[in-house]
Amino acid sequence: SPYSQSFLEAASIMSQLSHKHLVLLHGVSLGKDSVMVQEYVRYGPLDLYLKKNQGEGKVTTSWKLQVEDKKITHGNVSAKKVLLTREGDAASGSPPFIKLNDPGVSVTVLAKEMLVERIPWVAPECLNDPKSLALPADKWSFGVTLWEIFSGGNMPVSLLEPQKKLDFYQNSLQLPAPKWAELAALIAQCMDYRPHCRPCFRALIRDLNSLITSDYELLLDLSPADVMLRDSFWGYEPLAMCQDPTYFEERHLKYISLLGKGNFGSVELCRYDPLGDSTGELVAVKKLQQHSAKELQDFEREIQILHSLQHDFIVQYRGVCYSRGQRGLRLVMEYLPNGCLRDYLQKNEPRLDHRALLLYAWQIGKGMEYLGAQRCVHRDLASRNILVESETHVKIGDFGLAKLLPQDKDYYVVREPGQSPVFWYAPESLADNVFSRASDIWSFGVLLYELFTYGNKSKSPSEEFLRMMGTEKTVQIICHLLQLLKDNRRLPAAAGCPMEVYTLMLSCWAFTPGSRPTFGELVPKIQALRDSFFFKPLG
Numbered sequence: 114s115p116y117s118q119s120f121l122e123a124a125s126i127m128s129q130l131s132h133k134h135l136v137l138l139h140g141v142s143l144g145k146d147s148v149m150v151q152e153y154v155r156y157g158p159l160d161l162y163l164k165k166n167q168g169e170g171k172v173t174t175s176w177k178l179q180v181e182d183k184k185i186t187h188g189n190v191s192a193k194k195v196l197l198t199r200e201g202d203a204a205s206g207s208p209p210f211i212k213l214n215d216p217g218v219s220v221t222v223l224a225k226e227m228l229v230e231r232i233p234w235v236a237p238e239c240l241n242d243p244k245s246l247a248l249p250a251d252k253w254s255f256g257v258t259l260w261e262i263f264s265g266g267n268m269p270v271s272l273l274e275p276q277k278k279l280d281f282y283q284n285s286l287q288l289p290a291p292k293w294a295e296l297a298a299l300i301a302q303c304m305d306y307r308p309h310c311r312p313c314f315r316a317l318i319r320d321l322n323s324l325i326t327s328d329y330e331l332l333l334d335l336s337p338a339d340v341m342l343r344d345s346f347w348g349y350e351p352l353a354m355c356q357d358p359t360y361f362e363e364r365h366l367k368y369i370s371l372l373g374k375g376n377f378g379s380v381e382l383c384r385y386d387p388l389g390d391s392t393g394e395l396v397a398v399k400k401l402q403q404h405s406a407k408e409l410q411d412f413e414r415e416i417q418i419l420h421s422l423q424h425d426f427i428v429q430y431r432g433v434c435y436s437r438g439q440r441g442l443r444l445v446m447e448y449l450p451n452g453c454l455r456d457y458l459q460k461n462e463p464r465l466d467h468r469a470l471l472l473y474a475w476q477i478g479k480g481m482e483y484l485g486a487q488r489c490v491h492r493d494l495a496s497r498n499i500l501v502e503s504e505t506h507v508k509i510g511d512f513g514l515a516k517l518l519p520q521d522k523d524y525y526v527v528r529e530p531g532q533s534p535v536f537w538y539a540p541e542s543l544a545d546n547v548f549s550r551a552s553d554i555w556s557f558g559v560l561l562y563e564l565f566t567y568g569n570k571s572k573s574p575s576e577e578f579l580r581m582m583g584t585e586k587t588v589q590i591i592c593h594l595l596q597l598l599k600d601n602r603r604l605p606a607a608a609g610c611p612m613e614v615y616t617l618m619l620s621c622w623a624f625t626p627g628s629r630p631t632f633g634e635l636v637p638k639i640q641a642l643r644d645s646f647f648f649k650p651l652g
């Protein structure tokens with residue numbers, strides 16, 4: 114494959130080179146998984162090292178690229194590819210020592226989306242024509258790497274979504290200039306959009322050396338005040354973005370376990386660990402199972418919808434991860450350690466009284482009332498899509514089928530029927546694929562039923578309805594279900610379910626959408642019922 118060929122080329126280049134500032138290649142091992150055997154470099158990638166030691170005022174001394182003489186292009190210069198051999202020590206005056214790592218897969222064979230991912234390190238001219246990779250491209254990357262090092266291993270542009278990254282180059286933008294004028298000038302010279310205008314490495318090294326001798330002492334002992342000054346140099350905005358990411362880098366998302374899997378997506382527990390020391394926080398990451406254009410577009414809408422929502426009873430959007438282009442789009446959410454409500458009800462039935470169930474119903478109702486006010490229809494309200502934050506707090510946890518209502522209509526007609534189990538569907542959804550806030554109310558009634566059966570599998574809506582039907586094929590099931598509902602058959606009252614609660618369910622299951630209550634009307638009724646149960650023992 115072009116990747117393994119590129120890998121061998123990188124190895125071949127590294128094997129021809131020997132320099133104290135280049136990582137030494139011991140050899141390669143070829144096979145199913147080819148590996149390069151390199152010297153061990155103690156402190157690892159410079160960008161992570163800088164981030165870990167942010168605010169401590171450690172500053173690296175100059176580092177030199179002397180491949181120019183050999184007319185070899187590296188093609189992937191960045192702080193990630195710089196390894197730290199020795200830390201600097203201000204007290205003894207010994208400077209840090211770094212080595213440039215192998216370039217990895219060459220930009221000349223990478224897919225366009227991977228190139229976009231490498232913005233701003235990849236030179237603008239290589240984006241349109243990767244074959245134009247030459248020494249000037251390394252000079253650009255060198256400028257970006259300088260900026261990266263002096264900003265403490267941060268690179269705000271790398272966290273932008275792909276289109277914004279492209280816009281950055283299209284508009285010939287520059288990184289925020291540091292206030293240290295000489296350094297700013299050096300970076301600006303390297304990051305010239307005209308490749309032939311970038312200075313040669315000899316001149317760069319000369320300029321860097323003069324910078325080091327002029328300000329090195331001063332920079333080695335940054336007081337806290339200096340650190341604040343340095344941070345304000347770089348403009349607070351882009352750096353604040355790195356500290357509070359809504360764009361998650363794939364390489365820092367460490368997979369821990371699978372939380373759930375559906376027809377369209379799966380949700381994984383990950384640790385977002387940018388420092389690589391397991392101190393990062395746990396997050397829930399949703400990704401697609403399939404990657405057709407339609408699914409991708411729906412997923413992008415789902416992300417937009419969740420991003421726009423903020424409510425106590427709706428799972429919190431944390432950000433997105435764009436890895437390996439579009440295929441790797443992921444939705445990052447807060448992690449709720451108690452999982453989905455259906456399983457939680459099954460496990461904790463003995464501890465959960467009717468007041469607890471009505472509290473969940475009230476919270477979901479509040480969340481749905483808010484959702485409706487945003488003109489959003491959920492379309493898949495069921496206990497499997499509710500997450501448990503704590504024994505007294507639940508959240509609507511998934512918006513995979515959610516739609517925003519058009520301005521001129523209060524309903525939505527979908528082309529794909531039966532995307533979620535039909536036993537939660539209102540009759541108009543079964544008959545005509547019509548979804549509305551009133552059809553969400555129907556599903557809420559079924560969810561209430563699930564609550565009061567404690568998620569019991571043998572009493573689940575599917576089992577109950579199928580018992581009323583016998584064995585049939587999907588299309589027949591839908592027709593039969595619709596007929597049952599027309600005949601005014603409904604799910605039964607669960608054993609021990611209070612009559613008032615069952616009455617509430619039945620009101621949600623009014624055949625005509627207009628006859629069902631709204632969430633605004635339902636929520637106070639649930640509250641009143643809950644209050645009335647205060648003094649009643651478990652029935």
Ligand code: 953
Pocket residue numbers: 372373374375376377378379380397399428446447448449450451452453497498499500510511513
């Ligand atoms: Cl709630 C939910 C809906 C859909 C999916 C799917 F199909 F995309 F994988 C998964 C989930 C889900 N999220 C589960 C589950 N058991 O299906 C568990 C979670 C979960 C657990 C903890 N925190 C968060 N989500 N945010």
